[in-house]
Amino acid sequence: xxxxxxxxxxxxxxxxxxxxxxxxxxxxxxxxxxxxxxxxxxxxxxxxxxxxxxxxxxxxxxxxxxxxxxxxxxxxxxxxxxxxxxxxxxxxxxxxxxxxxxxxxxxxxxxxxxxxxxxxxxxxxxxxxxxxxxxxxxxxxxxxxxxxxxxxxxxxxxxxxxxxxxxxxxxxxxxxxxxxxxxxxxxxxxxxxxxxxxxxxxxxxxxxxxxxxxxxxxxxxxxxxxxxxxxxxxxxxxxxxxxxxxxxxxxxxxxxxxxxxxxxxxxxxxxxxxxxxxxxxxxxxxxxxxxxxxxxxxxxxxxxx
Amino acid sequence: xxxxxxxxxxxxxxxxxxxxxxxxxxxxxxxxxxxxxxxxxxxxxxxxxxxxxxxxxxxxxxxxxxxxxxxxxxxxxxxxxxxxxxxxxxxxxxxxxxxxxxxxxxxxxxxxxxxxxxxxxxxxxxxxxxxxxxxxxxxxxxxxxxxxxxxxxxxxxxxxxxxxxxxxxxxxxxxxxxxxxxxxxxxxxxxxxxxxxxxxxxxxxxxxxxxxxxxxxxxxxx
Numbered sequence: 343x344x345x346x347x348x349x350x351x352x353x354x355x356x357x358x359x360x361x362x363x364x365x366x367x368x369x370x371x372x373x374x375x376x377x378x379x380x381x382x383x384x385x386x387x388x389x390x391x392x393x394x395x396x397x398x399x400x401x402x403x404x405x406x407x408x409x410x411x412x413x414x415x416x417x418x419x420x421x422x423x424x425x426x427x428x429x430x431x432x433x434x435x436x437x438x439x440x441x442x443x444x445x446x447x448x449x450x451x452x453x454x455x456x457x458x459x460x461x462x463x464x465x466x467x468x469x470x471x472x473x474x475x476x477x478x479x480x481x482x483x484x485x486x487x488x489x490x491x492x493x494x495x496x497x498x499x500x501x502x503x504x505x506x507x508x509x510x511x512x513x514x515x516x517x518x519x520x521x522x523x524x525x526x527x528x529x530x531x532x533x534x535x536x537x538x539x540x541x542x543x544x545x546x547x548x549x550x551x552x553x554x555x556x557x558x559x560x561x562x563x564x565x566x567x568x569x570x571x572x573x574x575x576x577x578x579x580x581x582x583x584x585x586x587x588x589x590x591x592x593x594x595x596x597x598x599x600x601x602x603x604x605x606x607x608x609x610x611x612x613x614x615x616x617x618x619x620x621x622x623x624x625x626x627x628x629x630x631x632x633x634x635x636x637x638x639x640x641x642x643x644x645x646x647x
Numbered sequence: 648x649x650x651x652x653x654x655x656x657x658x659x660x661x662x663x664x665x666x667x668x669x670x671x672x673x674x675x676x677x678x679x680x681x682x683x684x685x686x687x688x689x690x691x692x693x694x695x696x697x698x699x700x701x702x703x704x705x706x707x708x709x710x711x712x713x714x715x716x717x718x719x720x721x722x723x724x725x726x727x728x729x730x731x732x733x734x735x736x737x738x739x740x741x742x743x744x745x746x747x748x749x750x751x752x753x754x755x756x757x758x759x760x761x762x763x764x765x766x767x768x769x770x771x772x773x774x775x776x777x778x779x780x781x782x783x784x785x786x787x788x789x790x791x792x793x794x795x796x797x798x799x800x801x802x803x804x805x806x807x808x809x810x811x812x813x814x815x816x817x818x819x820x821x822x823x824x825x826x827x828x829x830x831x832x833x834x835x836x837x838x839x840x841x842x843x844x845x846x847x848x849x850x851x852x853x854x855x856x857x858x859x860x861x862x863x864x865x866x867x868x869x
Binding site for chain 2: 510
């Protein structure tokens with residue numbers, strides 16, 4: 343075991359993993375985290391703690407991860423390259439590991455122009471690939487990026503993101519393979535609405551041997567309304583929302599219920615794809631949807647089975 | 648070339664209103680080519696200032712002179728006669744110009760009339776695009792002759808990121824995704840497979856992060 347995390351244990355045992363997302367608040371209130379953690383606890387194997395998601399300043403992912411651990415839930419701490427240089431990142435990696443964080447998701451991060459501090463400096467000292475390599479070297483070297491030895495290594499299960507819907511499409515599986523070469527153990531994908539395209543992406547991943555070396559968790563998210571579907575389709579970079587889905591959401595009598603049904607259908611389809619090791623449910627600011635989704639999809643967290 | 652745009656007139660005026668005798672200095676190199684700070688533009692600015700100051704009842708003079716390059720001592724020193732008696736040197740060069748004037752004429756106040764923005768190319772008539780970040784460690788042979796440090800919003804060394812869609816950058820449909828361009832360029836040589844090699848981390852010590860840089864030509868005495 344590289345990290346001894348629940349997520350690693352579940353995936354290594356070949357069980358289907360379920361993860362969700364927990365966004366820290368735009369405040370210093372720990373209760374928000376505690377409440378969200380208690381909604382998700384028992385329904386998932388681990389939760390992603392976002393890091394200044396969409397470039398909006400929030401409680402730090404490390405602090406929120408610690409609060410989540412205290413609630414008996416396992417965090418997957420996200421770390422982006424946007425807000426810190428390699429010195430700060432390594433400091434936070436060591437600190438997070440010391441606080442009991444066992445999963446780290448390495449991301450480049452949304453550009454600062456999307457958030458509430460568009461005038462800030464975007465750091466991007468590293469990118470997601472070189473961050474992964476650095477974390478792997480810190481764990482397995484164990485050494486810092488500069489090459490100096492680390493006396494007590496951070497034991498982390500290393501993840502990254504993959505987006506099958508970005509361009510150029512033929513490069514997306516290759517890019518994931520690159521992250522595998524850099525050292526990831528698992529990845530979580532962009533939200534899947536176009537299952538056919540995801541199937542093709544997975545076929546390419548199998549061809550490149552990615553699925554043998556990396557656990558792929560398919561990203562899913564319940565739509566709340568037709569408006570959300572349209573917004574995601576037209577405004578969110580790297581999203582692929584088929585027209586039929588927007589129409590289906592528009593026609594629904596109870597859009598939230600329909601959104602959950604759609605999500606469950608997608609989970610059932612991706613679960614059948616060779617190489618999919620779990621699902622990552624992104625119900626952002628709609629955590630209460632997660633237990634309903636897992637119930638309707640018949641998903642039992644690998645750690646509970 | 649270095650590109651620079653003139654500051655809004657009101658901003659320039661806020662500074663110039665504090666001074667009596669002003670010398671507007673144009674630069675006939677990069678900023679002349681980008682039609683913002685050459686001889687003609689320096690004279691237009693001086694005229695604008697004269698008219699405004701007349702209206703505002705501010706005394707003194709606004710003169711102009713243009714030098715070939717404001718980044719070399721000999722051209723800057725050559726206008727000492729025009730600088731004499733002035734309270735302010737207002738430079739329409741990139742930020743190098745006013746700084747060199749401040750070095751060479753330490754007794755005179757200096758102000759920039761421009762905002763320097765990039766090292767770019769003339770993409771089409773009257774359109775300039777950033778091409779170089781002066782990072783001190785050029786790696787564009789590996790990226791099809793296209794620089795991701797200057798031209799990717801996140802300076803990725805292993806792009807394209809998940810925000811690349813339909814050929815444009817996630818931050819704007821007006822900005823091409825440079826990693827898409829790199830991919831296509833390498834693919835045109837059958838070399839797109841090169842992109843599976845991990846590149847970086849980048850050595851920023853060779854860029855401005857390593858501190859202000861000095862370049863010396865070996866074999867020459869300063």
